Amino acid sequence: MNFQTQSVPLTPVQEAMVAASSKRPWLYLEQIVCHLAQECLNPDILVAAFQSLVEQSPVLRLAIHSRGAAPPAQHIATPQDVAVETLDWAPVSPDDIRQQLQTFLETDRAKGCPLDAAPCFRLTLIRTGPTSSILVWSFPHALLDGRSFAPLLAQAFTNYEAIEVGRPSPIAPEVSNDAFLHHCAISEALDHAAGEAYFARTLDDWEGDTGLIDFRQEPGRKETLIQQLTTHETKALVSLAKATGVTLSTVVCAAWGIVLARFTGRADAVFGMTLSGRHLLENTKTALGCFIVTVPFRVKLDQDLSIGTLLRSVRKGQLEIRPFEHTPLAGLRRLTNVPPGKPLLESSLMFETASLDVRMQDYGDAWQHRRVELHEEDDLPLTVAAYQDEALRLEVEYDGKQVPQAPRLARYLKNLLCELAHAPPTTQLAQLSMLDEGERQRLEFLASATDTRVSEPCCITAFERQATHWPDRMALERIGGGKLTYGELDAAANALAQRLIDRGIAHGDVVGICATRSPAFVVAILAIWKAGAALGLS
Structure with a gap:
């Protein structure tokens, strides 16, 4: 299959990610934050390094497009020029930089990331001092999973170092691999x-x-x-x-x-x-x-x-x-x-x-002085x-x-x-x-405490007293819906208890319950006790 001219379907996980982020753009956006304590990167070289990365890696040239009523698909697109936003926080104190970075990441995440034009990512370079900087790389999770982050980030910095000294950049074999597109085609046929x-x-x-x-x-x-x-x-x-x-x-x-x-x-x-x-x-x-x-x-x-x-x-x-x-x-x-x-x-x-962060340390000495964070939200x-x-x-x-x-x-x-x-x-x-x-x-x-008060002769007696005194108070409320007052709960339990007695349930019998956890489940428990029977539990 020629992936330069033909589209391939998204995997079910990709499809779910795209659907979720179309409603809430901040979902499934990956943010890789590189703290470079001893490097103040050159924006022009950084752009060239990532432009080379896009040309080296087919997966970074993917664009996802809608097809009307049909599910979205993806194809290798002609990439646009890579751009980088630059910010200067050099005059800012370290404590304020931490706060500003948090605010920036929240704002950046809220933007989401368009999927219909390659490359589908954003770069932000923040100067934090004469010899220090922070790089933020934001991209959709639908393009890359966690195992893909480290090789691409390492290749980008390899490109940077090669461009800086004017030599060709070696390309890691996995970076140019297009196996993912074959994977998507096979996945559809399963x-x-x-x-x-x-x-x-x-x-x-x-x-x-x-x-x-x-x-x-x-x-x-x-x-x-x-x-x-x-x-x-x-x-x-x-x-x-x-x-x-x-x-x-x-x-x-x-x-x-x-x-x-x-x-x-x-x-x-x-x-x-x-x-x-x-x-x-x-x-x-x-x-x-x-x-x-x-x-x-x-x-x-x-x-x-x-x-x-x-x-x-x-x-x-x-x-x-x-x-x-x-x-x-x-x-x-x-x-x-x-x-x-x-x-x-x-x-x-x-x-x-x-x-x-630990994976990146396997890519050479330079990464021992860099700290990498990953920010996600599903x-x-x-x-x-x-x-x-x-x-x-x-x-x-x-x-x-x-x-x-x-x-x-x-x-x-x-x-x-x-x-x-x-x-x-x-x-x-x-x-x-x-x-x-x-x-x-x-x-x-609580287990060792001694209570000298006279206990209730029966929990049903205590419940019925509560229902008599405060029938309109809320007794049960189920998460997601379903409410009963004490009066309603007592009436429902009495009605079911009578049905049990009518069916032959007598004092000392054991009755089991087959029901989901709900207000009706509690009604059944109370009814069994009111009928004089015991609740059978596994």
Whole structure:
């Protein structure tokens, strides 16, 4: 196929990114920030270096265009001239530079980035002193995934150094590789019947709507917080992974599943797992483009499970999913019991073997004196990115309105990983704590406190007293909709209790409930108790 004249379709992930950013331009915009403490770059040479980079790399000449009612497509376009915006912050103090940079990045992100003309990126060079500068490179995630950033950034600086001394620039083989376009063409031709069948099995009876996300709140701009383990803890987790025949990514995946399940009061968790997606073609491990995929991944728990058993089970699931990882995510919700209007995924997890800053240090001595930051924002309310640097780094990106409890979840994840680092593989999950020391002490105090007051003879009596005194007060409110006052709840429970009695339920019987977590679930519990029966729980 001649990619100079023919278009190729977007991958499902690219399509989702383009759709999301068309509504909220700040989404899926990548910002690479290079802090150059000992270099004040020349703007003209910088432009020439990136112009050469565009000519060297087919993926940087991609443009995405709409096709009316048909899905958008991409093609290699004739590139326009590269430009750079220059700013002079040399007179500004270091503290003010940090604040100004934050403000600049927010403003830059809000602009989004047009996709219909190549090259689809922006350069901003900020002079911060006589011998220091900051380079900001902004581009759409739909063009490049995380594995593509380091080779292109390194090639740009190689070009700069070559132009500066007047010699030809060597080109890394992966920079000129056009495998991504072949990947897109093959991806379009895939038959997803087997993948849909696989996910229908693994997501069978999954109801979603866990209460983790407050969907009454409109999506807002996201925040990022960072948790970091120690080098010693990271080495201990790697040792645990080796001892159980898995990888560190498996350990982090299992830990996130445990945190979500415990926090939402369930025995399992489903979340998005972002994978490299580089298995359709050979020799694409170092190819450049947006190969990544996101798949729903389910972690099933039993407190009697040992750490080793769970990790091996999770690893088995990670390997089984690989043949089906390109199954379009958009069509999978219909295969589950997730309520209409609610998303299949409420959070996602991404694992990389190194952060961008650490990757860049492999490109020579000059990078030991440069610091590289990566700023991202996707459209899920909660995203965890884990980087296996010398010390494991966790970046939790969250919508503070929809997931105000995200800081607690981030702490729980770190705490649980620290517990795993010090636990043998035979340890049962029930023995692992994810609580902070303060939370643990408060719970222990409550458990040991002695209450000398006369207790209510029955919780139903206490509830009915409340309903009699304050019938119009709100008793239940479900995230996303559904409310009952005490009077309404009591009346509904009485009606259902009478139906149970009419069907032969008697004092001492055990009654189970098969229902989603909702106000109706609470009505059923109260009705069982009012009928004199006991609630059967697994």
